[in-house]
Amino acid sequence: xxxxxxxxxxxxxxxxxxxxxxxxxxxxxxxxxxxxxxxxxxxxxxxxxxxxxxxxxxxxxxxxxxxxxxxxxxxxxxxxxxxxxxxxxxxxxxxxxxxxxxxxxxxxxxxxxxxxxxxxxxxxxxxxxxxxxxxxxxxxxxxxxxxxxxxxxxxxxxxxxxxxxxxxxxxxxxxxxxxxxxxxxxxxxxxxxxxxxxxxxxxxxxxxxxxxxxxxxxxxxxxxxxxxxxxxxxxxxxxxxxxxxxxxxxxxxxxxxxxxxxxxxxxxxxxxxxxxxxxxxxxxxxxxxxxxxxxxxxxxxxxxxxxxxxxxxxxxxxxxxxxxxxxxxxxxxxxxxxxxxxxxxxxxxxxxxxxxxxxxxxxxxxxxxxxxxxxxxxxxxxxxxxxxxxxxxxxxxxxxxxxxxxxxxxxxxxxxxxxxxxxxxxxxxxxxxxxxxxxxxxxxxxxxxxxxxxxxxxxxxxxxxxxxxxxxxxxxxxxx
Numbered sequence: 001x002x003x004x005x006x007x008x009x010x011x012x013x014x015x016x017x018x019x020x021x022x023x024x025x026x027x028x029x030x031x032x033x034x035x036x037x038x039x040x041x042x043x044x045x046x047x048x049x050x051x052x053x054x055x056x057x058x059x060x061x062x063x064x065x066x067x068x069x070x071x072x073x074x075x076x077x078x079x080x081x082x083x084x085x086x087x088x089x090x091x092x093x094x095x096x097x098x099x100x101x102x103x104x105x106x107x108x109x110x111x112x113x114x115x116x117x118x119x120x121x122x123x124x125x126x127x128x129x130x131x132x133x134x135x136x137x138x139x140x141x142x143x144x145x146x147x148x149x150x151x152x153x154x155x156x157x158x159x160x161x162x163x164x165x166x167x168x169x170x171x172x173x174x175x176x177x178x179x180x181x182x183x184x185x186x187x188x189x190x191x192x193x194x195x196x197x198x199x200x201x202x203x204x205x206x207x208x209x210x211x212x213x214x215x216x217x218x219x220x221x222x223x224x225x226x227x228x229x230x231x232x233x234x235x236x237x238x239x240x241x242x243x244x245x246x247x248x249x250x251x252x253x254x255x256x257x258x259x260x261x262x263x264x265x266x267x268x269x270x271x272x273x274x275x276x277x278x279x280x281x282x283x284x285x286x287x288x289x290x291x292x293x294x295x296x297x298x299x300x301x302x303x304x305x306x307x308x309x310x311x312x313x314x315x316x317x318x319x320x321x322x323x324x325x326x327x328x329x330x331x332x333x334x335x336x337x338x339x340x341x342x343x344x345x346x347x348x349x350x351x352x353x354x355x356x357x358x359x360x361x362x363x364x365x366x367x368x369x370x371x372x373x374x375x376x377x378x379x380x381x382x383x384x385x386x387x388x389x390x391x392x393x394x395x396x397x398x399x400x401x402x403x404x405x406x407x408x409x410x411x412x413x414x415x416x417x418x419x420x421x422x423x424x425x426x427x428x429x430x431x432x433x434x435x436x437x438x439x440x441x442x443x444x445x446x447x448x449x450x451x452x453x454x455x456x457x458x459x460x461x462x463x464x465x466x467x468x469x470x471x472x473x474x475x476x477x478x479x480x
Contacts, residue, residue, distance in 0.1 A: 039096025079361025302370025
């Protein structure tokens, strides 16, 4: 093919991209496309609700890249099933709208996510975040509450540990406590997800206690795993200072986790202003940023679902003032990418970063539609930040998925369970139902397959039906 012919094809594709339809979002500085999936007209008119208005073959072909990826960014929406995505999209973007990050990823598939029972090894169809996180972090199925170990208690290497062995910079960020299940699977191996510190570990995970020759609590293992960047909540465990809360054995016996972090060279910070001043993070001075005693505040608040809630006037979500004092998930993602990519290890070998929007799940448990909508928005904004970097870099694999599905459903009115009615940005009423627990209880996870989507080298392996454990092997393949 002549150079002139190639240029003509490139110009034609560029024109299609700029001209609309279901085309890529164009920018001459970005070498790879993402897709604009918003409706192309008024949804009440013929053809107006179409999301795909041009032939996308060339766009998809351009998105397919093989080979290794220098950098990998894995983004997890905790409890973000298809229903949670739809609820948030309807409210924030409209029925014909599309998220600019989550929905723009060009290569999409579906993912099974069951666990196994500890005693039999048979499938557990509705697992928790510890079992599901262990699946993608290590490639092995396990039982509820287990972190980084199989059903027989054997530890398996996680992706962050592997990335460090390969000389990559590493990061692990979340809006939950940094010891919570999803971040914990990349930094620890323990039989019970609640063993955050020495006190809980001595009582509930004695096999892991330092005084018994174990690896220590989740927080102690985090300090040993030593990611270059760690951000989230969970400061209470690090600052606890009773005799039972300090190290019970080893070189740091008698020291609080916070004091250990300082002594071991961590840059330990707790505020948004301090984060803005961080310019470097590596193994010499890794960043440990803990912005809240427990989980970080959510972005949006609103009425919880109640019995008969669909009969109440439609409400709107409001900004949570406590959230504004914290770095957003997008802020943390952008900062992490900047620190990791500019470190010596990042420049030479690349980086691995796990990002979690944790409270989609937590607010779904609480039947709080506004809470989960805001945290889905946070995830989408983090995806946008990751894609902005990946499209410039052209050597970064971005994967976006969830750990498990959850209980919220779009319905047409009251149900025997709990409901809440919201007014969306289009001025239309939307009723969200929660039917897996009574008022005041914790709504349950569900076992539906999950969306998985990607961009960059190796993202084509996500297309079709995969299992959660495949994420581990796809990333390992990308590592080389």
